[in-house]
Amino acid sequence: MPIDREDGDTVRAPSLKSVMPLSAAAVLLAALVGPATAARSASLREVLLVGNAQGGTVSFVDGRTYRNLGSFDAVPDLDERLRAMNPVERAGYEAVNRIQGYRKLVDDMAVSPDGRTLYVSRGNLADAVAFDIAGRRMLWRYKIEGFKADHAALSADGRHFVVSATTASAAQVIDTATGRLVTDIPTGTYPHANDYSPDGSLLYNSSIGVTSLPRSLNALKGARQLTVVDGATLKVLRKHTFEYGIRPAVFTPDNRTMYAQFSYLNGFAEVDLTTGKITRKVEMPFSEAGGRLAADDYPQNSAHHGMAMSADGGELCVAGTIDDYVAIVDRPGLTTRGYVHYDTGSLPYWTATAADGRHCSVSLSEKDVISVVDYETAREVARVPVGDFPQRERLGQVSEDVIGSLDAAAG
Numbered sequence: 001m002p003i004d005r006e007d008g009d010t011v012r013a014p015s016l017k018s019v020m021p022l023s024a025a026a027v028l029l030a031a032l033v034g035p036a037t038a039a040r041s042a043s044l045r046e047v048l049l050v051g052n053a054q055g056g057t058v059s060f061v062d063g064r065t066y067r068n069l070g071s072f073d074a075v076p077d078l079d080e081r082l083r084a085m086n087p088v089e090r091a092g093y094e095a096v097n098r099i100q101g102y103r104k105l106v107d108d109m110a111v112s113p114d115g116r117t118l119y120v121s122r123g124n125l126a127d128a129v130a131f132d133i134a135g136r137r138m139l140w141r142y143k144i145e146g147f148k149a150d151h152a153a154l155s156a157d158g159r160h161f162v163v164s165a166t167t168a169s170a171a172q173v174i175d176t177a178t179g180r181l182v183t184d185i186p187t188g189t190y191p192h193a194n195d196y197s198p199d200g201s202l203l204y205n206s207s208i209g210v211t212s213l214p215r216s217l218n219a220l221k222g223a224r225q226l227t228v229v230d231g232a233t234l235k236v237l238r239k240h241t242f243e244y245g246i247r248p249a250v251f252t253p254d255n256r257t258m259y260a261q262f263s264y265l266n267g268f269a270e271v272d273l274t275t276g277k278i279t280r281k282v283e284m285p286f287s288e289a290g291g292r293l294a295a296d297d298y299p300q301n302s303a304h305h306g307m308a309m310s311a312d313g314g315e316l317c318v319a320g321t322i323d324d325y326v327a328i329v330d331r332p333g334l335t336t337r338g339y340v341h342y343d344t345g346s347l348p349y350w351t352a353t354a355a356d357g358r359h360c361s362v363s364l365s366e367k368d369v370i371s372v373v374d375y376e377t378a379r380e381v382a383r384v385p386v387g388d389f390p391q392r393e394r395l396g397q398v399s400e401d402v403i404g405s406l407d408a409a410a411g
Helices: 022-031 078-084 087-100 215-221 288-293 400-404
Strands: 004-007 044-052 059-063 068-073 108-111 117-121 127-132 139-141 148-156 159-167 170-175 181-186 191-196 203-206 225-230 236-241 246-251 258-263 265-274 276-282 305-310 315-320 325-330 335-341 348-353 358-362 371-374 377-383 390-398
Touching: 022 191, 044 108, 078 236, 087 258, 087 400, 108 390, 117 148, 117 159, 127 148, 127 159, 148 377, 159 181, 159 191, 159 203, 170 191, 181 225, 203 246, 246 305, 258 305, 258 390, 325 348, 325 358, 325 371, 335 377, 358 390, 371 390
Parallel strands: 004 139, 148 191, 305 348
Antiparallel strands: 044 059, 044 390, 059 068, 108 117, 117 127, 127 139, 148 159, 159 170, 170 181, 191 203, 203 225, 225 236, 246 258, 258 265, 265 276, 305 315, 315 325, 325 335, 348 358, 358 371, 371 377
8 A cells, every 4th residue: 555645734169078077077967867876777777757747657768769668657546636635625726727728647757766666746636656666556645735746856865855836835855765744945936846956965946936927917926036955954055036937947067057947038048056146148039939929828937948958068958848949059158059940839848868968858748759859960860759748857767677567658
């Protein structure tokens, strides 16, 4: 039987290859795959986990060949969960579905350092769960406070799974061994992303403000801030506030610079993490369709949603969500090397650097595929069918018996 927990209310530089020391590049790659992942056994296979938000499954894609290895059902208890909701929970569930425009069953996920346990933040079900993948067994469930579980992050040692409790203005830290709450971290309004720094010493939580309010009422959206947390003590160290909500972001190994997308910005910005000030802003071109959209029609206020960095730190991979492209941008000049354009309405909605550090995978949410783009050439090299509405992507490693237990590669 699973343990059900409800303890809470529930950036072609001189190709930074020649500038960045090898050790620093190694640190960055470790950060991209997760510090714990970098130290794992060579016997484990590198995979890209793809959360199929509407389908409720997680696809496992080979990290080198980009073959879909199969999927895992992350909501085997869906009917049970819906029946168990009290009237207030059900009303909150329906409200979140309506505001978001669809039912998000999988928001984020991570795999344990030993490659055997899958942790999932289950979006509109407002919970976090752990599964024994090979055994296809739920180990525990924790009810997140409020009505929505958002982005998540797994600590380097695999001990803590951090999930944003959107409507509760908190990041909840869950003990992965027990499924119990460790602590609540106060955040800005509508906490969104959780990202550990490349060295694992810091946890960054980004808040986006109330997305259901129109842009004209931006001042009323609440605190849009980057909350910097000590990774060991889980205490808040400082906060940086911004005019608009922080969307996907990446962080340099020295913990001094953040590249982030912001609500309504058709592009991204460079932020000094010491001062919290925007040092450079890049406005990218609109597509014909994207340029016709009113700001209030951007998906959840985000014009662009998806940021990744190559392993050598030389390039950024930027998803132009409303513009149906992904751009490869060189650092430190922040000049665009090239674009991959997709069919109108493809909705590129997330990016992640592949295990080799040289490719960027892009979720085309409305096409149910992952596009793989070469950082050096800025060209698409593969497309991988996955499940219904892929969005979040995370790297991990799993054992062969885990791969053998997955459902056929369709979702």
